Amino acid sequence: MKFTINLVQRQRAEEQRAEGRRLRVSVFAMVSFGILGVAILFTFFQIVTMGFALAGERNSLTLIKAEYGKYRSTRMIVDKADLALLDSLQGGRIFWTKKLAALASHLPENYWITQFSYDPPAFHAAGYGCISPQQNQLVTINEYLTRLRQDSTYSDVFHKTMFNSTSRIDERTQSRVSFAFSSVR
Numbered sequence: 001m002k003f004t005i006n007l008v009q010r011q012r013a014e015e016q017r018a019e020g021r022r023l024r025v026s027v028f029a030m031v032s033f034g035i036l037g038v039a040i041l042f043t044f045f046q047i048v049t050m051g052f053a054l055a056g057e058r059n060s061l062t063l064i065k066a067e068y069g070k071y072r073s074t075r076m077i078v079d080k081a082d083l084a085l086l087d088s089l090q091g092g093r094i095f096w097t098k099k100l101a102a103l104a105s106h107l108p109e110n111y112w113i114t115q116f117s118y119d120p121p122a123f124h125a126a127g128y129g130c131i132s133p134q135q136n137q138l139v140t141i142n143e144y145l146t147r148l149r150q151d152s153t154y155s156d157v158f159h160k161t162m163f164n165s166t167s168r169i170d171e172r173t174q175s176r177v178s179f180a181f182s183s184v185r
Helices: 007-073 080-091 096-105 137-150
Strands: 111-119 122-130 160-170 175-184
Touching (some): 111 137, 137 160
Antiparallel strands (some): 122 175, 160 175
């Protein structure tokens, strides 16, 4: 019995495995260095961006300090009349959003406010509505004004609400009633 060992074949297989390992290590190293490079570039851009942001904030701070210095250097003299005027402006203001929301929220169906104005101390509003088959439009308008008088967001400023006028408008297809009312502080 004769045994032959081919040492070259075993050595070639070992070299091929080593070459595969070396190739994997090289690819892994290149990918790692690529990721590191991207991270360094991203960090650099972040630092530059933050530098610009800091410079902008420093400029804003400088402007604010300059304005504050002007404010402190000019000692404004406020007399009693200015304070009284400011107090009257603060006390006499009306928050219209809630008042207009109260006007709209109590409107009956098929009734609209078409115009309103404020001439201190009176608030005037006018609108119209469709006449129902029961023709109870005066009752409907009276109920609307009653609900408006009872609404605390509206009546806290306008203590007295009065019905001014009403008229019927007949059109070809639809009849409607127009109405007007005023509220006084």
